[in-house]
Amino acid sequence: MVKAESGGVVSSQDGDPVTMPIGEVARRTGMTVPTLRAWERRYGLLFPVRTAGGHRRYREEDVRRVLAVLELVRQGWAVGPAARQVAGRSSASPAARPADELRDRLWAALEQALRDLPAETEAAGESPATGQPEASAGALEAPGSSGSPGRVAAVRPRRRTAAAAGRQDLELLQATHQATRALLYITSVREATEILVAAVQRLGGTTIPASQADNWALPIDLSFGDGEPILPVAEPLSLARMQLEQVLPGLIEDARRAVQLLRRSEDLDG
Amino acid sequence: MQQPRITTAEVERFVDHLARRDRRSAVRQALGLSEAGSSVQDLVLGLLVPAQVEVGRRWAANRWSVADEHAATAITDAVLAAVSWRIEAAEDQGHVVVTCAEGEWHSLPARMVAEVLRVHGWLVTFLGASTPANHLRRFVDEVGAVGVVVSCSVPIFLSGALRSIQAAQAEGVPVLVGGRAFGPDDLRARRLGADGWAPDPVAAAHLLGEWRHQPPTVGKQPAGMRDAEPLELEAAEPELVEAAISELFLRFPSLAGYNETQLARTREDVAYILQFLEAALLTDDSRLFLDEFLPWLTGVLTSRGLPAAVVPVGLEALGAVLDGFPRAQDLILRGRQLTTDRALDS
Numbered sequence: 181m182v183k184a185e186s187g188g189v190v191s192s193q194d195g196d197p198v199t200m201p202i203g204e205v206a207r208r209t210g211m212t213v214p215t216l217r218a219w220e221r222r223y224g225l226l227f228p229v230r231t232a233g234g235h236r237r238y239r240e241e242d243v244r245r246v247l248a249v250l251e252l253v254r255q256g257w258a259v260g261p262a263a264r265q266v267a268g269r270s271s272a273s274p275a276a277r278p279a280d281e282l283r284d285r286l287w288a289a290l291e292q293a294l295r296d297l298p299a300e301t302e303a304a305g306e307s308p309a310t311g312q313p314e315a316s317a318g319a320l321e322a323p324g325s326s327g328s329p330g331r332v333a334a335v336r337p338r339r340r341t342a343a344a345a346g347r348q349d350l351e352l353l354q355a356t357h358q359a360t361r362a363l364l365y366i367t368s369v370r371e372a373t374e375i376l377v378a379a380v381q382r383l384g385g386t387t388i389p390a391s392q393a394d395n396w397a398l399p400i401d402l403s404f405g406d407g408e409p410i411l412p413v414a415e416p417l418s419l420a421r422m423q424l425e426q427v428l429p430g431l432i433e434d435a436r437r438a439v440q441l442l443r444r445s446e447d448l449d450g
Numbered sequence: 451m452q453q454p455r456i457t458t459a460e461v462e463r464f465v466d467h468l469a470r471r472d473r474r475s476a477v478r479q480a481l482g483l484s485e486a487g488s489s490v491q492d493l494v495l496g497l498l499v500p501a502q503v504e505v506g507r508r509w510a511a512n513r514w515s516v517a518d519e520h521a522a523t524a525i526t527d528a529v530l531a532a533v534s535w536r537i538e539a540a541e542d543q544g545h546v547v548v549t550c551a552e553g554e555w556h557s558l559p560a561r562m563v564a565e566v567l568r569v570h571g572w573l574v575t576f577l578g579a580s581t582p583a584n585h586l587r588r589f590v591d592e593v594g595a596v597g598v599v600v601s602c603s604v605p606i607f608l609s610g611a612l613r614s615i616q617a618a619q620a621e622g623v624p625v626l627v628g629g630r631a632f633g634p635d636d637l638r639a640r641r642l643g644a645d646g647w648a649p650d651p652v653a654a655a656h657l658l659g660e661w662r663h664q665p666p667t668v669g670k671q672p673a674g675m676r677d678a679e680p681l682e683l684e685a686a687e688p689e690l691v692e693a694a695i696s697e698l699f700l701r702f703p704s705l706a707g708y709n710e711t712q713l714a715r716t717r718e719d720v721a722y723i724l725q726f727l728e729a730a731l732l733t734d735d736s737r738l739f740l741d742e743f744l745p746w747l748t749g750v751l752t753s754r755g756l757p758a759a760v761v762p763v764g765l766e767a768l769g770a771v772l773d774g775f776p777r778a779q780d781l782i783l784r785g786r787q788l789t790t791d792r793a794l795d796s
Contacts, residue, residue, distance in 0.1 A: 217589045218621050247779040259592040303637030326701075390517035397719045400555045400579055406474050409517050426582060429550075433578035447532070 199229060199237030209246040212281065216246065221265035225249065348423070355382045356427045363438040369406035372435045376402045379431060380412045384420030388413050390391075400432060404439045456488060456496035464501050468522035476525050477532045484533055491569050491652070493533050494562050498526050502558065510746065512753040521591045527558055541573040544596040544662050547618075549577040549586055551602040551631075553610035560601035566651035566790050567599070572658065580610075587617035596662050597624045599654060600644070602631035603736050606725040609684070612642045612673055612732070619643070619669040624661060628654055632731075633742070638733040641671030679777050680731040687724055690771055694720050697767035723747070723768060734791055739781050744789055758793035764788045 189358055205226070206213045220226040225245055230238035245266050285446040290387035293343035307424075366372050377387050395409040413430065414421035460483065467476035480493055505522045506515040514522070548564040550557050553740070564576040568684035575593065578588065589768030590598055598672040600619040608631055615625045624645035632638045632647060645666045648654035660720065674680075683690070695717060699705050723743075732741035750759050762785075769782035 213622075215591070215622075217596050222591070260588065330789070390520045391515060393516050398555055399520075400557070401520040401524050402523060403521075405471075405528050407523060409520035409524065411520070425580060429555075429578040429580050429582075430585075433576070436527075436531075438525075440528075443528065443532070444535060 190440070201241055202228075202236065202238060204269045205243055205246065208243050208413055209250065211246060211250075219246070223260070223267050225263050225267045260408075276431070296341050348419075352383070352423060352427055355379055356431055359431055365436055366438055366442060369404050369439050369442065372439050373403050373410065374407070376412075376432065376435055377410065380424065380428070383423040383427070384418070385412050385414040385424050387411065400428070402432070402435075404436065456483060456527075458500075458683060459499045461497060461504070464497055465504050468505065468525055469518075470502060471521050471525065473525045477527050477606055477710060479678050480529045480533050484536060487588065489569070490533050491566050494530065494576045494651070498530060498562060499770055502526055509696065510750050510753065512750075520761060523558055527561065528658040528698065530558070530565060534568070537565065537570055538570050539571045541568070541571060543571040543573070543609040545575065545592065545593055545705055546588075546597055546599060546658055547574045547577060547590055547595045548599045548601070549614065550579045551600050551611035551614050551629075552583050552586075553664045554602050554631075555579045555602065559603055560599075563599060563601060563628065563654060566654055567658070570652075570655035571658075572655070581614070583613040584611075585755060586614055587621055590618050590623045591621045594622055596665075597658050599627055599643075599658075600625055600627045601629040603629050605631040605729040605743070606722070607631065608638065608642065608729045609680075610723035611730055612704065614646050616673070619645075622668055624666050624668045626654055626657055626661075630723040633735065638735055638738070640671055641674065641733045641743060643669060643671060645670065651792065675732065676734050677777075679775055680728045683724065683728050683775055683778055690724060690768075691717055691720050693771035694768045697770045698764065701763055701767055710773055718762065720768065723764065727781060730781060731777050734784050736784070740785055740788055744785050745792075748789060748792065758789070762789040762793060 200383075202213055202216055205211075206216055209216075214227065217280050220228070226238060226242045228238055228242075231237055237404050248266045249259070249262045253259055326394060359375050361373060362375045366375070380387055387402065387410050388394075390401065393413075395410050395418070396415055397413045399411065401411060403435040412424055414424050459510050460479070464479055466477065467473075480497065483493060483497065484490070501508075502523065505514070505519055505526075509516070509519045530722055539772065546567055548560055548567065548794040550560050559792075560579075561576060564574045574699045575589075575595075579587065586598070598614075600611055600614045600618070602608060611631070612625060615627065618625045618663060626648055627639045627642070627644040628650075636647035645668060646657050646661075695713075698716070698720075705713075723754070723779055726739055726743040730743075744761065748758055751760055752758050764783050765786045771778055772779045772782065
């Protein structure tokens with residue numbers, strides 16, 4: 181496939197000489213122009229050529245790529261992975277499901293990071309400065325891994341290395357996934373609160389009754405009006421705080437939804 | 451559309467349920483009003499909003515604890531969920547994303563906006579409290595929304611709101627902002643580069659309707675920060691707090707008798723004043739600091755047994771360490787004059 185460089189001129193050697201403005205691509209794919217621009221910028225999905233006047237023009241190939249992304253999305257992919265897949269940046273097989281693809285990418289990143297790790301960070305016995313509980317290393321022994329857990333166990337990075345970052349991402353993903361799944365099975369509001377409290381602890385935070393709250397507490401109640409209000413706590417600028425700020429808003433919304441459905445069914449029952 | 455107005459007596463009864471932490475009675479009252487003909491929009495604007503205003507007032511007046519406030523808010527939230535089941539709208543207006551500003555954890559006001567927008571026929575995705583700006587950016591990129599609504603209640607999170615606004619605009623989606631932090635008019639919204647501002651959820655629904663037919667030029671008035679002073683102030687915050695505490699020791703020898711907890715609280719209070727100062731500089735709106743924050747702070751402190759004069763003295767200590775921050779110093783000076791006058795009046 182011949183790719184026209186950005187800023188180049190329209191070439192008849194492409195074998196795809198017909199060009200169109202972005203509005204035409206939008207019309208043919210059913211997408212909005214801003215979304216197409218975003219896909220072009222972010223994922224390198226479109227390869228515009230420039231007219232002599234400097235205007236961007238697109239070709240059949242661009243339309244096909246957008247349609248291919250939409251087809252993957254229809255099959256259950258998230259937009260990001262689908263666009264990267266079509267843009268040719270991902271090594272996952274086209275048949276891979278989103279969860280597999282995400283896991284593969286995480287492992288690839290993790291393995292690469294471990295290879296890049298300087299030798300002096302393997303000083304044994306030193307606790308990670310990340311403040312991450314050692315339990316999170318267990319995530320690295322998950323089934324289906326193609327990594328080398330033995331090597332991983334020996335690594336004690338002094339500072340937040342790429343490997344540690346990859347491990348934290350995986351830990352975050354697993355903590356939220358486990359909590360979200362558990363929320364699907366609650367039979368009382370109290371259970372939803374317990375799931376959130378456990379998730380907060382797993383991410384390195386603690387919880388405190390609102391009556392004892394200080395300014396380290398996040399002003400968000402995990403009890404949903406059932407019993408004493410409980411707030412998550414984490415030291416400002418700590419890793420735990422960063423992690424909580426990343427995943428807790430979404431997790432609490434999911435829990436709130438589960439609680440609403442539970443109360444709704446209780447109301448309908450009588 | 452003839453509907454019975456929700457009376458103040460109904461609001462008082464509702465607040466009584468909140469005070470007793472009686473969720474079932476609160477839900478029953480709201481559903482009863484709904485049966486009697488009140489719309490979801492009436493219930494939100496005529497019952498839940500006034501009740502939450504009263505909750506805030508009772509906390510500020512030291513009648514309710516933080517725990518009471520959270521418990522009441524959770525019940526109002528549950529009532530909102532219960533009445534929301536009754537919304538039967540077409541959702542044919544288009545897709546809109548509602549979120550809290552980055553850092554803003556008070557999600558009930560945004561949730562109320564989300565439900566009123568649903569009443570007006572919008573398909574609403576509510577992202578919840580304090581959505582990180584990078585999450586917001588990724589999300590709006592994927593859904594193709596008509597607009598993003600960013601809610602902010604506490605002005606110290608306006609810098610987070612700025613990040614949220616810019617994240618959505620980077621994806622070419624226009625941003626409408628609202629919430630108490632934005633104040634009584636569109637000045638702060640404009641200064642932060644938002645594409646629109648709404649004083650209430652109904653106005654938000656109308657503006658989004660206009661955008662649906664005539665999308666605005668996104669980011670037409672980009673955030674125009676006057677200078678870097680608010681950012682520098684934010685960066686220097688830890689040292690400034692420590693320096694201001696030392697100044698306070700000079701002015702209040704009794705501080706030497708404070709225990710660790712009391713000192714930590716004092717540090718937090720000083721940091722809080724600084725953060726409001728930053729917000730006022732960020733939006734170049736002195737009203738935020740002088741007319742909104744200082745009277746509120748004075749009320750909170752005096753209702754907890756401190757003399758009103760503690761505010762101008764605290765400001766004096768802070769002003770003494772703000773060399774190199776001319777706009778902040780100017781605001782502190784004006785604040786000292788105002789609060790001194792008010793302390794003398796009281």
